[in-house]
Amino acid sequence: xxxxxxxxxxxxxxxxxxxxxxxxxxxxxxxxxxxxxxxxxxxxxxxxxxxxxxxxxxxxxxxxxxxxxxxxxxxxxxxxxxxxxxxxxxxxxxxxxxxxxxxxxxxxxxx
Amino acid sequence: xxxxxxxxxxxxxxxxxxxxxxxxxxxxxxxxxxxxxxxxxxxxxxxxxxxxxxxxxxxxxxxxxxxxxxxxxxxxxxxxxxxxxxxxxxxxxxxxxxxxxxxxxxxxxxxxxxxxxxxxxxxxxxxxxxxxxxxxxxxxxxxxxxxxxxxxxxxxxxxxxxxxxxxxxxxxxxxxxxxxxxxxxxxxxxxxxxxxxxxxxxxxxxxxxxxxxxxxxxxxxxxxxxxxxxxxxxxxxxxxxxxxxxxxxxxxxxxxxxxxxxxxxxxxxxxxxxxxxxxxxxxxxxxxxxxxxxxxxxxxxxxxxxxxxxxxxxxxxxxxxxxxxxxxxxxxxxxxxxxxxxxxxxxxxxxxxxxxxxxxxxxxxxxxxxxxxxxxxxxxxxxxxxxxxxxxxxxxxxxxxxxxxxxxxxxxxxxxxxxxxxxxxxxxxxxxxxxxxxxxxxxxxxxxxxxxxxxxxxxxxxxxxxxxxx
Numbered sequence: 001x002x003x004x005x006x007x008x009x010x011x012x013x014x015x016x017x018x019x020x021x022x023x024x025x026x027x028x029x030x031x032x033x034x035x036x037x038x039x040x041x042x043x044x045x046x047x048x049x050x051x052x053x054x055x056x057x058x059x060x061x062x063x064x065x066x067x068x069x070x071x072x073x074x075x076x077x078x079x080x081x082x083x084x085x086x087x088x089x090x091x092x093x094x095x096x097x098x099x100x101x102x103x104x105x106x107x108x109x110x111x
Numbered sequence: 112x113x114x115x116x117x118x119x120x121x122x123x124x125x126x127x128x129x130x131x132x133x134x135x136x137x138x139x140x141x142x143x144x145x146x147x148x149x150x151x152x153x154x155x156x157x158x159x160x161x162x163x164x165x166x167x168x169x170x171x172x173x174x175x176x177x178x179x180x181x182x183x184x185x186x187x188x189x190x191x192x193x194x195x196x197x198x199x200x201x202x203x204x205x206x207x208x209x210x211x212x213x214x215x216x217x218x219x220x221x222x223x224x225x226x227x228x229x230x231x232x233x234x235x236x237x238x239x240x241x242x243x244x245x246x247x248x249x250x251x252x253x254x255x256x257x258x259x260x261x262x263x264x265x266x267x268x269x270x271x272x273x274x275x276x277x278x279x280x281x282x283x284x285x286x287x288x289x290x291x292x293x294x295x296x297x298x299x300x301x302x303x304x305x306x307x308x309x310x311x312x313x314x315x316x317x318x319x320x321x322x323x324x325x326x327x328x329x330x331x332x333x334x335x336x337x338x339x340x341x342x343x344x345x346x347x348x349x350x351x352x353x354x355x356x357x358x359x360x361x362x363x364x365x366x367x368x369x370x371x372x373x374x375x376x377x378x379x380x381x382x383x384x385x386x387x388x389x390x391x392x393x394x395x396x397x398x399x400x401x402x403x404x405x406x407x408x409x410x411x412x413x414x415x416x417x418x419x420x421x422x423x424x425x426x427x428x429x430x431x432x433x434x435x436x437x438x439x440x441x442x443x444x445x446x447x448x449x450x451x452x453x454x455x456x457x458x459x460x461x462x463x464x465x466x467x468x469x470x471x472x473x474x475x476x477x478x479x480x481x482x483x484x485x486x487x488x489x490x491x492x493x494x495x496x497x498x499x500x501x502x503x504x505x506x507x508x509x510x511x512x513x514x515x516x517x518x519x520x521x522x523x524x525x526x527x528x529x530x531x532x533x534x535x536x537x538x539x540x541x542x543x544x545x546x547x548x549x550x551x552x553x554x555x556x557x558x559x560x561x562x563x564x565x566x567x568x569x570x571x572x573x574x575x576x577x578x579x580x581x
Contacts, residue, residue, distance in 0.1 A: 001263060001368065005285060007168055008259025009161040029258075031159065036258045043349065045243045051497040055348050057243030059494075061250035062152060063145060063562075064231045064378075066495065066527040077527070077563050082197075084147055 001039045019089040034080035035068040050096040115221040123151020125417025126227030127181040128432035134188045136445045143196045154178025156256045200559035203410045216568040230418035235371040239344025248278040248372035261285040264367030269293035272476045275372040276324040293339040304475035314468035373478040383557040406435030427465035484539040493533040495526020530555040
């Protein structure tokens with residue numbers, strides 16, 4: 001969804017970091033929020049809704065809308081817009097597939 | 112450790128100036144902020160971004176860099192500043208704040224609390240607003256401020272308000288491909304706003320800034336659609352196209368990103384949690400806490416400063432922060448009330464000056480009725496639980512009388528956002544259908560935790576022995 005402006009600089013630099021989204025490597029920069037990093041991936045959705053299974057993505061980017069709830073480093077329901085990336089961070093989309101069958105890894109994406 | 116004198120929640124302009132003022136008079140101040148860097152939203156990233164050379168392009172503008180003075184002052188003070196801290200509960204009497212940082216939770220008592228959590232963009236419920244690729248104009252600005260973003264693809268901006276124009280100008284400066292600006296402002300708004308123009312002339316610089324943004328946008332050649340209604344976002348799994356009416360004619364524009372904006376409203380989550388008294392702003396249609404001129408709420412040890420007390424902008428927030436801090440400083444007896452009044456007198460004049468433009472803006476940029484009270488049955492109102500207008504209206508027909516009953520009938524308002532996104536719409540829809548005023552209908556009851564907190568953090572919560580409640 002976006003590229004970095006050539007004029008933009010952070011005071012403390014912006015080292016590249018590598019995170020994973022559902023196991024897939026994604027490049028980001030130190031200081032980015034996880035939500036911003038996800039917006040650079042296609043398709044850029046953060047979760048599926050629990051009721052209808054619709055794709056959602058960040059709406060407000062400031063902690064109000066809760067659309068960016070993701071599992072980050074094993075902890076679910078974290079607001080991705082409020083968490084800064086670090087090298088090696090593991091991010092997973094929450095799919096909330098309702099099911100009565102107990103299957104392995106049911107809550108994670110399969111691709 | 113000595114008892115904390117003041118806890119300030121929020122490090123935007125109001126919180127930063129309140130905290131610095133209190134610390135100047137020797138008070139023990141704890142400043143909590145959810146974000147990792149100070150500045151709030153308006154000055155987001157100001158302490159981290161490098162100001163471009165005078166010869167270069169400055170997308171963020173001179174007004175933005177003002178924030179650096181506030182963050183530098185924080186740095187130079189002895190305020191106990193805790194970035195990345197999430198407030199999950201608050202108490203009135205005795206005052207205390209429960210917050211979480213680094214996976215651990217703390218409950219800190221204080222003699223006084225100053226809430227400075229600011230505002231957020233009014234949710235803009237149109238059919239399709241939940242599709243990926245639909246965001247607020249402010250979200251785009253956050254990406255520009257915090258991540259140095261130049262947004263790709265075709266972009267449409269829609270709504271009304273100064274922030275919409277500012278973001279349009281900023282995007283133009285980054286070379287963004289703007290496929291259209293859809294303005295929901297109606298002609299009658301210009302008429303009703305015009306009577307506030309003489310007052311607004313006292314804020315000449317701001318007026319000039321507004322006019323200059325308008326002429327930049329006109330000169331850019333982007334298609335501008337006036338008097339827009341019936342907006343509808345379409346797309347299979349993400350936003351692809353917007354259909355709308357402009358002056359009665361139907362249009363459809365394809366794009367990759369839709370940025371919506373219909374003004375900002377105070378964040379009342381903490382003030383509602385504390386059961387403080389609120390009142391309804393009739394023109395701008397939002398709830399605000401009832402405050403004295405010193406920023407004190409209906410609970411004498413709780414003050415609210417900045418846009419969270421009513422939308423007045425960043426400069427008024429700074430001044431209001433100092434005024435409120437002075438009151439707290441005097442109430443904790445670090446200065447006399449005479450000294451307080453003497454120091455505050457020029458600040459009150461300055462605040463009045465900063466507010467001169469507000470009535471004009473409030474009347475010009477009134478959110479359209481169909482955004483305040485959506486009628487299209489397919490419009491999702493509660494994003495979290497996916498409750499649409501159709502279902503809400505059925506619940507009201509079945510006897511639902513207010514927002515809290517609606518929670519029980521439909522789960523509307525019971526999702527993770529706790530009503531932040533649907534609260535205003537729900538109060539308006541119920542008021543409209545039941546022919547009652549929004550004031551009578553009221554708002555959701557808010558309960559703690561007001562942000563998700565893992566049980567593991569709750570389990571480690573103990574009264575902090577270093578900070579006894581006394």
